[in-house]
Amino acid sequence: MKRIYLDNSATTRVDDRVAKTVVEYMIEKFGNPSSAHSFGQEAKYALDDSREKIAKVINAGVNEIYFTSGGTESDNWAIKGIADKYTAHNKKVHVITSSYEHSAIYAICKTYSKVFPNLFTVTFLSPDKTGLISFEQIKNEINKNTKLVSIMHVNNEIGVKNDISSIGKLCRDNNIIFHTDAVQSFTKIPIDVKAMNIDLLSASSHKIYGPKGVGMLYIRKKIEILPNQYGGHQESGMRTGTENIQGIVGFAKAAEIALNEMNDDIPRITKLRNKLYKLISKGLDNIILNSDLENGYGGILNLTFKGIEGEAVLLSLDLEGIAVSTGSACSTGQINPSRVLLSIGRTAEEAQSSIRFSVGRFNTDEEIEIAAKSVIEAVTRLRSMMN
Ligand SMILES: Cc1ncc(COP(=O)(O)O)c(C=O)c1O
Structure with missing residues (x-):
């Protein structure tokens, strides 16, 4: 059975050109960038070169x-x-973010507001009807303690x-x-941190x-932020520990390819x-x-199939080797509806009936045709079982 991968927003297959570079830095150029000998210097050169390649994608300084x-x-x-710059000195800090951020933002904001109830406050903005967080919404929430906006x-x-x-x-x-x-737009949509007034970018x-x-985290030169890991001198003392050289070189190679091929890749996707x-x-x-086909990122299609469970569609497709995802979070044996779909106005039932298809570089026309046929068959069959 030929498998079809339509879950490219969850993760992607490593490009062969990237894999080749990663292996090279695992078995040949495996030095520690902190070492003075030629193995170390080779790795140090690769580290500097990678930083340059990544910086170029967003017009940042190395x-x-x-x-x-x-x-x-x-x-x-x-x-x-x-936040810690303020909480550590018993000072108040207010953060504005949104209710549909990835859990990497959402959970830390929730946690900090519990750990520092009197110091850390957070406003979670809900997207408007078009699914966007507007400039006006943010403007209305700014107060004298607002130090950070994360959208x-x-x-x-x-x-x-x-x-x-x-x-x-x-x-x-x-x-x-x-x-x-x-995370979902880097190398897929042009970003210029200077022109866009971005201070931090993941x-x-x-x-x-x-x-x-x-x-990576881009940190604008003038921004004061506390280190994330303490130890040696790596990453200018901000995120110490021996560098994941093969990973970094692979990341940079992937970014370089994606940037060079963005104008072909994205319209095709x-x-x-x-x-x-x-x-x-x-x-x-x-x-x-549930997606904006005109203005959103071109690789994601989120659909609600009324009357049936998204999980059931996912499992049916999986049996045919087709990989998709539901936004539902599984916790303590219960499936919770996607926070993102609820935030754009879907009911819990509609949210549970939804599937995200995410197309990527390696998908073909033929795969799309097979997947569409399988989706139509699976949904029709599941709906007929509900009657
Ligand atoms: C928008 C967004 N932010 C953050 C992350 C987390 O990235 P990672 O898997 O590299 O930790 C993801 C991954 O799904 C994401 O989609």
Whole structure:
């Protein structure tokens, strides 16, 4: 059975060109960048070169890129690194974020507001009808303690794209630090941290055909943020520990390829995603489109199939080798509806009936046709069982 992978927002297959580089840095150029000998210097050169490649994607300075273990660490660091500057001195700090951020932001904000109930306050904004967080909503919530705004660029479940440029400008004008979680948009949508007034930005390698366990936090030169790990001198003392060289080099190679090929990759992916929607919506009624096909990121299609469980669709497709996802979170044996879908106005039942398809670089026309046919069959069969 040929398997079809339509879960590219969860993770991606490593590109062969990246895998080759990663292996090279595991078995040949495996030195520690801190070592003075040629093995170490070879690794140090690769580290510097990788930082340059990553910086280029977002028009940052090389010294503004800090490698981490991935998007979760970068997101956590952005919140903790700013909040702790205040809480550590018994000072108040207010953060504005949204109710549909990834759990790497959402959970740390919830946790901090419990740990520091009198010092750390957070406003979770709900998206408007179009699924976006507006500049005006943020403006209305700013108070004298607001030190940080964290709003994601592209939402991982529905693919909507926030106008981070106008949010960045608002924050800069009000002297508030602006962080954006760009895990789903990095190398997929052009980003210029200078033009967009971004102070902190998170990205992750495994969403862009690079290896897992590596990512970065961009920290604008003028931003004061506490270190994330204490120890040696690595990452300018901000995130210490021997560098994950093979991961970093792989991440940079993946970013370089994605940047060079963005103009081919993204329109092709968007076309495939649109084809998938066209075929499914032609074959089925009673579906709700949860993605913005015009303005959102072109690789994500989120659909509600009214009257049936998304989990049941996922399992049916999995039996045929087709991988998709539901946004539902599984906790203590119960399936909870997606927080993201609830936040854009879906009922709990509708949210539980939803599937996210995420198209990537390696998908083909033929795969889309097979997947659409299987979705139509699975949904029709499951609905007939409900009657
Ligand atoms: C928007 C967003 N932020 C953060 C993360 C976490 O990234 P990582 O898996 O690299 O920890 C993800 C991963 O799903 C994501 O989609």
